Amino acid sequence: MSVPVHPRPLLSVALFVVGAGWASGVSLLDAQTLPPVTADAAAMAKAQSDSARYPYTAADIHFVTGMISHHSQAIVMAGWAPTHGAGAAVRRLCERIVNAQVDEIVLMQRWLADRRQPVPVPDFAMLAMGHSGGKHMMTMPGMLTEAQMRELDRAQGTRFDILFLQLMIQHHKGAVTMVGDLFAAEGGRDLAVFKFASDINVDQTTEIRRMQRMLTDLLLTEATHP
Amino acid sequence: MTRMLGRLSFLASVSLAAVANAQPSPDPRVGLKAGKTDAGVAAWNIRLVSNTPTQAPFTSSWNSDLAFFGNYAIQGSFAGFQVWDISNPARPTLRKGYHCPASQSDVSIYKNLLFLSGEDYGARLDCGTTPVRDSVSKDRLRGIRVFDITDLDNPKNVANVQTCRGSHTHSALFDPKDPENVYIYVSGSAPVRSPNELSGCVETNPDEDQHSALLRLEIIKVPLASPEKAAIVSAPRVFSNLPARPAGHAEAEEDIQAAQKSAAEARARGQFTAVIFGMERALSTQFTNRLLDSLVKVRGGAGFSAVTSADSAALRSALPTIIEKMMGGDEDRSHHMQCHDITLYPAVGLAGGACEGFGFLMDISNPIQPRRLAEVADSNFSYWHSATLNNDGTKILFSDEWGGGGAPKCRKADKPEWGANAIFSIVDGKMKFESYYKLPAAQTPQENCVAHNGSLIPIPGRDIMVQGWYQGGISVFDWTDPAHPREIAFFDRGPLDSTRMEMAGSWSVYWYNGVMVSSEIARGLDIYELVPSEFLSANEIDAAKTIRFEYFNAQGQPKFEWPASFSLAKAYLDQLERSKGLAPARITAVRNALGQAEAATAAARRTALTQLGASLDRDVSGSSDAKKVELLAKAVRDLNR
Numbered sequence: 001m002s003v004p005v006h007p008r009p010l011l012s013v014a015l016f017v018v019g020a021g022w023a024s025g026v027s028l029l030d031a032q033t034l035p036p037v038t039a040d041a042a043a044m045a046k047a048q049s050d051s052a053r054y055p056y057t058a059a060d061i062h063f064v065t066g067m068i069s070h071h072s073q074a075i076v077m078a079g080w081a082p083t084h085g086a087g088a089a090v091r092r093l094c095e096r097i098v099n100a101q102v103d104e105i106v107l108m109q110r111w112l113a114d115r116r117q118p119v120p121v122p123d124f125a126m127l128a129m130g131h132s133g134g135k136h137m138m139t140m141p142g143m144l145t146e147a148q149m150r151e152l153d154r155a156q157g158t159r160f161d162i163l164f165l166q167l168m169i170q171h172h173k174g175a176v177t178m179v180g181d182l183f184a185a186e187g188g189r190d191l192a193v194f195k196f197a198s199d200i201n202v203d204q205t206t207e208i209r210r211m212q213r214m215l216t217d218l219l220l221t222e223a224t225h226p
Numbered sequence: 227m228t229r230m231l232g233r234l235s236f237l238a239s240v241s242l243a244a245v246a247n248a249q250p251s252p253d254p255r256v257g258l259k260a261g262k263t264d265a266g267v268a269a270w271n272i273r274l275v276s277n278t279p280t281q282a283p284f285t286s287s288w289n290s291d292l293a294f295f296g297n298y299a300i301q302g303s304f305a306g307f308q309v310w311d312i313s314n315p316a317r318p319t320l321r322k323g324y325h326c327p328a329s330q331s332d333v334s335i336y337k338n339l340l341f342l343s344g345e346d347y348g349a350r351l352d353c354g355t356t357p358v359r360d361s362v363s364k365d366r367l368r369g370i371r372v373f374d375i376t377d378l379d380n381p382k383n384v385a386n387v388q389t390c391r392g393s394h395t396h397s398a399l400f401d402p403k404d405p406e407n408v409y410i411y412v413s414g415s416a417p418v419r420s421p422n423e424l425s426g427c428v429e430t431n432p433d434e435d436q437h438s439a440l441l442r443l444e445i446i447k448v449p450l451a452s453p454e455k456a457a458i459v460s461a462p463r464v465f466s467n468l469p470a471r472p473a474g475h476a477e478a479e480e481d482i483q484a485a486q487k488s489a490a491e492a493r494a495r496g497q498f499t500a501v502i503f504g505m506e507r508a509l510s511t512q513f514t515n516r517l518l519d520s521l522v523k524v525r526g527g528a529g530f531s532a533v534t535s536a537d538s539a540a541l542r543s544a545l546p547t548i549i550e551k552m553m554g555g556d557e558d559r560s561h562h563m564q565c566h567d568i569t570l571y572p573a574v575g576l577a578g579g580a581c582e583g584f585g586f587l588m589d590i591s592n593p594i595q596p597r598r599l600a601e602v603a604d605s606n607f608s609y610w611h612s613a614t615l616n617n618d619g620t621k622i623l624f625s626d627e628w629g630g631g632g633a634p635k636c637r638k639a640d641k642p643e644w645g646a647n648a649i650f651s652i653v654d655g656k657m658k659f660e661s662y663y664k665l666p667a668a669q670t671p672q673e674n675c676v677a678h679n680g681s682l683i684p685i686p687g688r689d690i691m692v693q694g695w696y697q698g699g700i701s702v703f704d705w706t707d708p709a710h711p712r713e714i715a716f717f718d719r720g721p722l723d724s725t726r727m728e729m730a731g732s733w734s735v736y737w738y739n740g741v742m743v744s745s746e747i748a749r750g751l752d753i754y755e756l757v758p759s760e761f762l763s764a765n766e767i768d769a770a771k772t773i774r775f776e777y778f779n780a781q782g783q784p785k786f787e788w789p790a791s792f793s794l795a796k797a798y799l800d801q802l803e804r805s806k807g808l809a810p811a812r813i814t815a816v817r818n819a820l821g822q823a824e825a826a827t828a829a830a831r832r833t834a835l836t837q838l839g840a841s842l843d844r845d846v847s848g849s850s851d852a853k854k855v856e857l858l859a860k861a862v863r864d865l866n867r
Contacts, residue, residue, distance in 0.1 A: 055359075096608065096644070099640065100628070103634065103635075104629075104633070110726065179417075183347075188347060189347050189357060194329065196632070198416050199632070202582055203608060203630070217507070219510075220509055220513055221507040221508055
């Protein structure tokens with residue numbers, strides 16, 4: 001199946017700031033801009049010759065497409081840290097998540113564009129208002145429901161920290177499950193997807209452990225931040 | 227407090243200004259023109275001796291790691307391996323290209339044996355180019371390929387050792403006590419393959435199944451006389467019994483201080499505290515009130531309202547056990563925690579394990595049963611990637627390959643403690659955090675950049691390292707003072723592509739027999755030499771060149787032992803001049819004496835050196851750098867041996 005590429009720029013960063021959760025304070029996304037998705041002829045040719053050797057499959061496309069939406073929700077959640085009174089440790093974690101996952105979205109969008117697949121464009125503003133982004137998103141493991149998103153958006157301070165960690169652990173575990181599903185479906189033979197999925201696997205597994213520690217800590221102790 | 231902070235930042239700006247004077251400013255690495263063969267270049271105290279582009283059929287694949295023997299550099303590639311003759315560093319020639327696709331073809335060498343890592347699902351046992359597509363296949367290679375390269379024209383694949391997770395990287399260990407064998411430590415972070423393909427590959431948590439392929443290393447024993455018998459001899463579980471919160475720089479300093487303060491205040495208020503993850507913390511009253519409530523009910527009381535001081539005392543003594551139980555279970559011992567790279571340093575019996583969420587210090591005195599001595603975690607680290615010990619084995623440097631090497635993590639907004647190196651001193655088998663070192667020049671979003679592979683440069687008396695930062699280029703830095711690492715040389719090219727990030731840059735750069743060889747992912751093989759500067763003298767570089775190896779694998783770190791040479795003595799003298807460990811007049815006098823001795827012959831040289839050695843012995847006690855004067859005196863005396 002051949003699908004024409006529609007390289008479209010992502011929403012400009014300024015737009016996120018006026019979204020519901022971004023109304024005040026400095027967004028974590030400000031520091032990092034999302035470049036437009038471009039697919040050039042040389043890259044497409046390279047992708048084609050790569051895939052002659054390591055053919056990508058429907059499982060790869062499904063994984064990469066889904067992971068863009070999955071990441072988008074994580075970015076919105078983490079982006080709330082400064083405006084929701086998160087403690088220093090959670091704020092640092094959130095900065096990392098936004099930084100890492102924005103870069104990964106760029107990578108995934110390019111992978112799709114180079115292979116002439118439709119490129120999902122995250123609608124951060126809608127996600128920030130609690131919209132789940134459609135039915136297909138909810139079928140992905142670990143995704144927050146609209147109610148969970150709204151609950152997180154309402155939380156402040158320590159309550160935000162605790163809820164954020166609980167929900168992000170759920171979210172990350174979902175991503176790890178998606179990697180498992182990909183390999184079980186004989187995806188990941190494409191080298192770029194193999195590397196990317198393996199990286200998500202180890203990065204998010206490592207981060208889950210870190211968040212579990214932070215959460216235990218928060219649940220048992222007095223809040224140490226205002 | 228504010229005043230103190232003000233003073234500190236004033237001091238910081240003064241020392242930064244001093245650094246800025248020494249380094250070219252503005253940094254010439256910023257704003258380099260893009261291009262594959264015509265990219266803009268910035269070099270400081272380094273000279274590019276040659277760049278040799280990759281040749282077909284390797285051109286469309288990424289180059290990976292390096293190993294060395296004799297006059298050869300072996301460069302791994304996702305398409306196989308390339309053997310370069312580097313006897314003339316200005317004109318390396320491809321001696322042999324061996325097509326054998328696999329990710330990522332990490333290479334090591336020992337004598338006539340070459341070891342290659344394979345990790346992905348497509349790689350074939352027969353090195354064929356048609357990838358394996360079936361989910362279960364007898365043709366798949368995930369593990370270690372062993373080649374006999376006695377005949378370089380016809381490398382012979384003598385063994386393949388299959389492992390459950392494949393081999394992302396590996397390290398070769400030569401134990402002097404066991405000269406008949408070489409040991410390969412296999413690290414793999416990819417998913418476990420099907421037991422139908424390789425029996426015994428169990429993905430269940432090790433707590434439930436002792437044969438689990440998770441949370442372990444594999445060690446392969448290769449008999450040198452019969453390498454075809456290479457096989458896994460042990461699978462040590464170096465992750466077992468990890469403390470919930472390892473020591474180290476796990477929390478930011480301000481968080482630790484805040485926690486200590488709040489614990490002290492809570493104690494003063496009579497609130498309960500407990501040691502959680504190694505730190506005393508004030509417990510939430512909600513939590514302890516619930517416990518008190520149950521305690522009272524257990525003894526038949528009415529609950530929280532009827533708490534007595536005896537109940538409180540009972541809770542206080544029971545708390546450590548309660549907390550331990552709650553922390554126990556080790557949460558979710560998440561599936562895929564594995565080591566990424568292990569650097570073995572047999573000469574001191576230590577290994578550094580970069581194991582995803584942790585940095586390990588391991589005792590490898592028994593090669594097949596490594597034992598974890600200590601572990602560190604770091605809230606700024608995402609992915610512990612590789613380790614390098616200093617030559618004395620008193621410091622260890624871990625790097626964080628944040629983003630897996632495929633992301634641009636050196637942009638202006640990416641924090642200096644993220645995607646960096648963390649330096650620790652080793653004291654009594656424990657690691658103490660000292661500082662971070664990150665490439666100090668901002669790179670573009672088109673350049674994948676993060677801390678990656680490097681090696682020590684054998685500068686006597688100092689800890690100097692060269693490291694590849696992908697498209698961030700290569701950086702040479704001094705970490706002799708572990709709390710204040712500083713860059714002393716660099717080389718950088720502009721991005722491969724001006725419009726988008728393509729994989730390129732230095733995968734690894736290692737010092738080997740006088741030059742620095744870098745594996746450029748997209749641009750081939752680079753060879754560099756150091757250029758003397760105020761930070762590194764010609765004598766120090768000459769002394770480094772006296773270290774020669776027959777073979778070299780960066781992850782099987784050899785110990786440097788400098789042979790006696792005038793360069794060695796002069797290098798120490800230059801260092802004493804830099805540290806002001808001897809008065810300027812004395813430096814001049816010793817330099818003259820050394821020069822005269824070098825020019826003299828036979829008995830005259832012997833006498834001159836004896837006299838100089840004796841006079842230097844007398845300098846020791848008066849010097850602020852006594853250890854270096856001792857090294858110099860010894861180097862002078864050794865010239866007489």
